[in-house]
Amino acid sequence: MDNMLEQKNNRSRYRLERQSLPEALAESLRERILSGEFKEGDPLIQEAIAAEYDCSRMPVREAFRQLEAAGLIVFKIHKGAIVSTLPSEQIMEFFELRAMLECDILSRSLECLSDEDLAQSEQILKRLEDAYHKRIIARVGALNWEFHRSLYRPAERVQTLAILEGINVHIDRYIRIQLVLTSAFEEAEREHRTILSMCKDRDPEVVEFMRGHIIRAGHNLVHALDNRRVSDATS
Incomplete structure (x- = not known):
């Protein structure tokens, strides 16, 4: 006792x-x-x-x-x-790093994705779309990363995912700013649906589509952010 x-x-x-x-x-x-x-x-x-x-x-x-x-x-x-303030060049660098790492891990994950994995990705995407439709900006960043991560997890690249999660923390606030400034919800929703569909088909072209998705988002964000910073400086 x-x-x-x-x-x-x-x-x-x-x-x-x-x-x-x-x-x-x-x-x-x-x-x-x-x-x-x-x-x-x-x-x-x-x-x-x-x-x-x-x-x-x-x-x-x-x-x-x-x-x-x-x-x-x-x-x-x-x-x-x-x-902290991130210069536009550093923000774009984060998106270029994302493109490089996410395309590599997606290419490794594509053949490993099970129907159960993809069903889970679809459920996450539905929650992300709901946040888009209701303009719940606070949920968008986390759900966006959760959707992307769900497609990469089967590759079992733990360190790559950890690095990508750290990048996501750095750029989350800027992604929120971009959505508010550009109302890019429809484009993001459409491209995510295309990515999921291509993954379901195990289409290797999804890797290049993902690269374009990330780089376009980076350029759109930097353009919107530069305009906002100029406006704030002159107001």
Whole structure:
């Protein structure tokens, strides 16, 4: 009995909470950055954030470190934490990296995709289309990546998927901006449907179609973002 009690106490000693306060703060601030509430170059003041969330500055500092690691904020001397700004060239570089990696992993995955895999991809796509139709921008980025990832997972390229997920974090807020500025929902929906159909047919041409899909999205985003930045600078 004593041994059982001791084992129980040891287990409880190492039990982790599902989400710590810094993680919850980081997730909340991340969504506010991605949604555009905090814009490029906006300062994030520790004291103000702590007061807003009714907590001490320590979890805010840890949350800031997580956001910095994700590339969403940077620290500037004499300025503290500010929302990061990606030059258009770097945004396009991310899309070019996506095209290179996603086309490679899709070519490896194509012959491995089962009917069950494709049925799951279709269900995800339906949820993404629902978010398009209802203009639920906050869900679009995550569902877009979930759809793409579902087509790549059978390739079992763990490191490639991890890199692609990191890229998705960097560009998620810009994809949301693009959808708001260009209303590109219909084009995205049409191209995703084509990609899924070609995958169902195991059509190897889907790899080049995917490349065009990603590169076009990158160019459209950079064009819309450049126009917005010029407008913001002159307003």
